[in-house]
Amino acid sequence: MADARDPRVVTLGETMALVRATEVGSLRHAPAVALGIGGAESNVAIGLRRLGVDSSWLGRVGDDSLGERVVREIRAEGVDVRAVVDCGAPTGLMVKERPTAASTAVFYYRAGSAGSRLTPGDVTAGWIEEADLLHVSGITALISESGRATLHAAIDRARAAGVRVSFDVNYRSALADPDAAGPKLRALAERADVVFGGAEELVLMFPGDDPDAAARRLLDTGCSQVVLKLGADGATVFQPGTVVEGPGFRIDAVDTVGAGDAFVAGYLSGMLAGLEVADTLGRANTCGAMACLTPGDWEAGPSLRDVEAFQRGDADPVRR
Ligand SMILES: Nc1ncnc2c1ncn2[C@@H]1O[C@H](COP(=O)(O)OP(=O)(O)O)[C@@H](O)[C@H]1O
Ligand SMILES: O=C(O)C(=O)C[C@H](O)[C@H](O)COP(=O)(O)O
Numbered sequence: 001m002a003d004a005r006d007p008r009v010v011t012l013g014e015t016m017a018l019v020r021a022t023e024v025g026s027l028r029h030a031p032a033v034a035l036g037i038g039g040a041e042s043n044v045a046i047g048l049r050r051l052g053v054d055s056s057w058l059g060r061v062g063d064d065s066l067g068e069r070v071v072r073e074i075r076a077e078g079v080d081v082r083a084v085v086d087c088g089a090p091t092g093l094m095v096k097e098r099p100t101a102a103s104t105a106v107f108y109y110r111a112g113s114a115g116s117r118l119t120p121g122d123v124t125a126g127w128i129e130e131a132d133l134l135h136v137s138g139i140t141a142l143i144s145e146s147g148r149a150t151l152h153a154a155i156d157r158a159r160a161a162g163v164r165v166s167f168d169v170n171y172r173s174a175l176a177d178p179d180a181a182g183p184k185l186r187a188l189a190e191r192a193d194v195v196f197g198g199a200e201e202l203v204l205m206f207p208g209d210d211p212d213a214a215a216r217r218l219l220d221t222g223c224s225q226v227v228l229k230l231g232a233d234g235a236t237v238f239q240p241g242t243v244v245e246g247p248g249f250r251i252d253a254v255d256t257v258g259a260g261d262a263f264v265a266g267y268l269s270g271m272l273a274g275l276e277v278a279d280t281l282g283r284a285n286t287c288g289a290m291a292c293l294t295p296g297d298w299e300a301g302p303s304l305r306d307v308e309a310f311q312r313g314d315a316d317p318v319r320r
Contacts, residue, residue, distance in 0.1 A: 009048050009268060010128055011135040012058040012154060014115025014143060015039030015074065016092035016108075017066035020295060024098045037073045038094055038297035039115070040137045040170050040261055046077045047265025047287065047301040053272060056080035056131070058123060062091035062114040084122045086114035096257065096295075104257055108174050116143040120153035128154055129161040132272060135264070137168040138185045138201075142175035148184060155191050167192035168264055169201040178204050190221040194271070196264050198229050212238070225277075227267060227284075229260055234285045237277050246281035249310075253292035262291035262301050286310050 018038040021030050045055040057074055061067030063085050070091060075081045092113030097105045110116060118140065128134055134154060141148040158165050169185050176184075186205035189195045195218055197205075202214035209217065215226040215238040226238040234248035266287030270280030286307050294300040302310065 008054045008132040008272065009045070009135055010056045010058070010131040010133075011041040011045050012118065012123065012150065013039055013041030013137055013140045014092055014110065014113065014118070014147075015042040015057070015059055015061070015070045016094040016110060016113070016115065017069060018094045018096065018297060020096040021098050024101050026099060027095070027097050035069070036296060036299075037070045038258070039070075040139055040168065041135065042070075042074050042079070043258060043261035043298040043301075044135055044168075044265045044268070045079045046074065046298045047262050048269055049078045050301045050303050051265060051269040051287075051307075052304060053269045054080070056082060056127065058082040058084075058127065060084045060086045060089075060114040060116075060118050060122065062089055063087045064091055066091040066093070067114065082124060082127065084118075086117055089114040089117055092116070096255075098255075104255055106257060108172070110143065113143075116147060118144075118150045119146045120150050123150065123154055123157070128157045128163060131158075131163055133164045133166060133268065134158040135166045135168070135268065136188070137170040138181070138188060139170045139172055139175070141184050141188055142172060142181055151188055152191075155188070159191070164194070165192045166194040166264070166268060167196070168260065169195070169197035169205070170260070171201050171204055182207065189218055189223070192223055194225045194227065194268075195223050196227045196229060196260070196267070198231075198260075202226075202228065225271075227281075229263060229288075231256070231259075235263065235281060235288075237281055239277070242277075244277045244281060246278065246285050248285055249289040251289050251292055255295045256292045258297040258300075259288040259291045261298065263288035265301065266307070282311070283307055 018036045045057040048055040092110035095107040199211040202211045206214035228236045237244045267284035270283040
């Protein structure tokens with residue numbers, strides 16, 4: 001792990017306790033579960049840290065053991081943690097079940113959670129202004145009105161300070177209907193420099209367009225890069241005047257939840273290191289694929305050494 005330096009990527013959002021079935025089958029009968037934590041933005045912060053980029057995560061947790069668990073685990077990964085302890089609401093919970101060997105089901109228990117009560121006033125002065133990049137996701141916009149206000153305030157501050165903004169659409173159908181979510185997510189995407197989304201998410205923001213047309217519409221509003229995530233097929237980057245495609249890696253996926261966050265961490269780390277777009281995309285696709293190889297939202301996030309070993313085709317990347 002690199003020496004502590006000033007944070008380069010700052011991110012905010014909700015991180016929940018994560019209860020995960022350890023065996024295939026309904027939780028109705030599971031004799032045991034594993035406890036961990038997960039949240040889109042902290043997953044990215046941890047992924048970045050593994051790849052040698054300083055990162056900082058800000059969010060609200062409850063005044064409870066699960067909140068302490070969230071803070072301890074993210075901090076243990078070397079991420080700078082700015083947690084606001086909310087005495088009026090519990091830490092949210094996410095439950096992951098594997099109904100069959102080939103499927104994963106996720107259930108959220110986050111309505112009214114501490115994490116959903118984030119406000120613009122929680123964001124410390126200077127925290128965004130001193131960063132190289134602010135990363136946010138659409139989840140925060142849909143968990144509450146104060147979350148959405150916090151995102152817009154954070155983007156205002158980033159733009160005023162000349163800090164780049166990255167936005168992962170991350171539509172969660174449990175939080176809002178597509179019709180209600182689309183305009184809110186689009187308003188945020190149009191204010192970002194880099195936008196990540198799946199095909200359905202791009203179309204959700206621009207109903208009637210196909211994903212390519214939706215990506216080009218975002219470029220027209222001033223985004224510099226739109227990254228279309230395509231699951232096992234890899235991803236495509238749209239920039240004004242160019243389109244770069246990156247194929248996915250052939251793997252036997254164990255758990256694809258968390259692949260998108262690992263992909264984003266890989267992409268941002270390559271971008272911040274000044275790699276060519278094709279190499280950035282190659283790193284992102286590698287991180288996304290590697291995240292699918294083990295259960296857990298972020299635990300399989302690779303280091304740069306792991307990425308290189310995987311790209312060389314080493315059968316088992318070494319983990320130390
Ligand atoms: N089954 C898979 N095989 C190989 N790579 C995958 C697979 N699923 C996801 N990935 C990688 O992770 C990235 C993100 O996954 P995707 O499913 O598109 O996003 P999300 O998890 O956000 O829905 C993909 O662009 C790809 O690089
Ligand atoms: O914070 C939330 O609402 C979450 O859902 C946490 C998710 O487990 C990750 O964000 C994984 O998402 P993907 O990487 O897109 O598979």
